[in-house]
Amino acid sequence: MSVQPEWPLYEIFVRGKRGLNHVHVGSLHAADDEMALRHARDVYTRRNEGVSIWAVRADLVVASIPDEKDPLFATACDNVYRHTTFYAIPDFGPHM
Amino acid sequence: MTDTLEADFERTIEHHDRIEPRDWMPERYRATLVRQIAQHAHSEIIGMQPEGNWLTRAPSLRRKAILLAKVQDEAGHGLYLYSACETLGVTRGELTDKLIAGRQKYSSIFNYPTVTYADVGTIGWLVDGAAICNQVPLCRTSYGPYGRAMIRICKEESFHQRQGFELLMTMMSGTDEQRAMVQESVDRFWWPALMMFGPPDADSPNTAQSMTWGIKRDTNDDLRQKFVDMSVPQAAVLGVTLPDPALAWNDQRGHYDFGQPDWAEFAAVVAGSGPCNAQRIAHRKRAHDEGAWVRDAATAFARQEASL
Numbered sequence: 001m002s003v004q005p006e007w008p009l010y011e012i013f014v015r016g017k018r019g020l021n022h023v024h025v026g027s028l029h030a031a032d033d034e035m036a037l038r039h040a041r042d043v044y045t046r047r048n049e050g051v052s053i054w055a056v057r058a059d060l061v062v063a064s065i066p067d068e069k070d071p072l073f074a075t076a077c078d079n080v081y082r083h084t085t086f087y088a089i090p091d092f093g094p095h096m
Numbered sequence: 097m098t099d100t101l102e103a104d105f106e107r108t109i110e111h112h113d114r115i116e117p118r119d120w121m122p123e124r125y126r127a128t129l130v131r132q133i134a135q136h137a138h139s140e141i142i143g144m145q146p147e148g149n150w151l152t153r154a155p156s157l158r159r160k161a162i163l164l165a166k167v168q169d170e171a172g173h174g175l176y177l178y179s180a181c182e183t184l185g186v187t188r189g190e191l192t193d194k195l196i197a198g199r200q201k202y203s204s205i206f207n208y209p210t211v212t213y214a215d216v217g218t219i220g221w222l223v224d225g226a227a228i229c230n231q232v233p234l235c236r237t238s239y240g241p242y243g244r245a246m247i248r249i250c251k252e253e254s255f256h257q258r259q260g261f262e263l264l265m266t267m268m269s270g271t272d273e274q275r276a277m278v279q280e281s282v283d284r285f286w287w288p289a290l291m292m293f294g295p296p297d298a299d300s301p302n303t304a305q306s307m308t309w310g311i312k313r314d315t316n317d318d319l320r321q322k323f324v325d326m327s328v329p330q331a332a333v334l335g336v337t338l339p340d341p342a343l344a345w346n347d348q349r350g351h352y353d354f355g356q357p358d359w360a361e362f363a364a365v366v367a368g369s370g371p372c373n374a375q376r377i378a379h380r381k382r383a384h385d386e387g388a389w390v391r392d393a394a395t396a397f398a399r400q401e402a403s404l
Contacts, residue, residue: 006187007395026245027179029188031391032398043175046168047252066118067101 009058010036012043014050022054030055109310114240117183125309128302129239130184131200132311137177138195138202142376144170146210147219155213162259163216169256173249180241196381204362205292207370214267214274214281220260221334222282222289222327228253229323230293238310261330268335275335282331283339287357293320295359324354 007029013022025044030036036055045053064072080086089096101120108115115121144167151167154160178188194200205223210216231253234246267274294300294316306312314322324343331338342355364370 006189007391009182026176026241026248027182028175031394032401035394035398042168043172046165046172063118066116067120 007031010040010055011058011061012036012040013054013056014040014044015052016049017051022052025049027058109238109308112236112238112310114243115238116240124305125311126184128306128309128311129242130181130186132306133177133181133184133242134186134191134194134200135202137174137181137191138200139206140170140174140177141195142202142206142380144174145376145379146206146208146372147216149210150213150216153213154216159263166220166256166259169252173252176245176248177242180239180245183241192384196377196384198368198377201366202376203292204365204370205288206376207365207372208284208288209372212277212281214264214277215285217260217263217267217278218281218285220256220258221264221330222260222285223292224253224256224260225327225330226289226292226323228257229319229326233313233319236313242311261334264334264336278334279336282336286339287361290320290323290354290357291359291362291365293317293323295362296356299359321351324352328352 009027010030011027012025014025015022028036028039028043030039033055037053040053040055044050076082102122105115105119105121105125108119115125147163147170148167151160151163154163178191181191182188191200195202205226210219228250231246231250235243235250237243237246264278267278297303297315297317300316303312303315307315328338328343340355342353344353346353365373368374
């Protein structure tokens with residue numbers, strides 16, 4: 001029926017309020033960057049959900065591969081000395 | 097290779113963890129999700145029509161503003177769900193085409209007409225109330241993007257239900273004629289609202305598998321019971337009668353007993369012969385076709401901007 005090519009997909013990030021990170025809220029299609037921002041405002045911030053919006057073309061996002069998550073994140077688990085629980089400090093010691 | 101992937105998938109489901117878009121998943125899990133999320137998205141989009149019918153005739157500016165906001169929310173809900181569905185590898189165009197061609201369904205409730213303004217209130221109270229019963233457990237569904245869309249939707253649905261209830265309360269404190277109008281509307285919508293939970297568990301072929309996969313968290317009959325238990329005291333507050341002679345508190349079960357909707361009517365509406373099926377699809381198709389020039393213009397403008 002509709003042979004129209006799809007508009008590019010944008011990933012939308014919203015900063016809830018000053019002092020917070022932009023957080024991914026979803027995605028939408030738009031013909032161009034400006035329309036992506038306008039649509040993001042209408043779709044994702046109808047009730048004061050945000051003070052700032054980032055719209056990023058989905059095809060420009062560089063992502064890790066889910067199947068490689070074990071080797072990619074393995075060292076984070078191996079290096080136990082990076083975690084606070086690695087260090088024993090007596091209970092009567094200072095709070096830290 | 098597939099064995100370990102499948103084991104990973106099963107383990108994630110078992111731990112009540114979420115499956116994310118680029119994870120491996122069984123083809124049937126993907127197909128079930130596409131069917132359910134698409135149907136849900138289409139319901140939001142088609143659901144704009146019954147209420148949109150009263151936009152130009154809302155009795156005051158206040159009521160018109162509320163109704164506009166609500167219909168706009170339904171469009172937003174459709175968009176959240178369409179994007180969740182697209183993470184499963186289908187395109188928006190495909191989804192729209194399948195809706196218009198009748199190859200994907202939407203909720204049977206939207207094939208009933210809104211013949212009086214009281215229907216706007218009844219839809220908010222009963223139809224959105226039933227939707228909330230269905231949707232709250234879906235916030236914990238096993239597919240991440242679907243669950244996240246549901247969380248956003250549920251936040252907004254409670255506004256919808258409250259505005260409907262308030263509208264009906266206002267009418268119930270009006271004239272006898274207004275009260276009769278509310279009762280007549282509730283009489284028409286009660287049974288179709290009960291049908292929104294789908295066929296009885298014994299006749300619901302997809303439920304068991306969907307629950308194993310954590311897509312659905314409750315059965316159709318359990319949710320229907322929850323909705324009835326919730327609605328009876330609300331009806332008493334409103335002062336309306338629910339049109340079911342079998343409705344009675346069952347002390348032993350700790351729930352209300354209630355009658356069964358006309359499942360033959362449900363089957364007929366799902367199959368396409370409800371009062372408004374043809375009209376709903378024709379309207380959606382017309383809106384899509386008449387919007388083509390807007391989409392073309394935006395595409396041409398974007399292309400021209402990019403080439404400058």
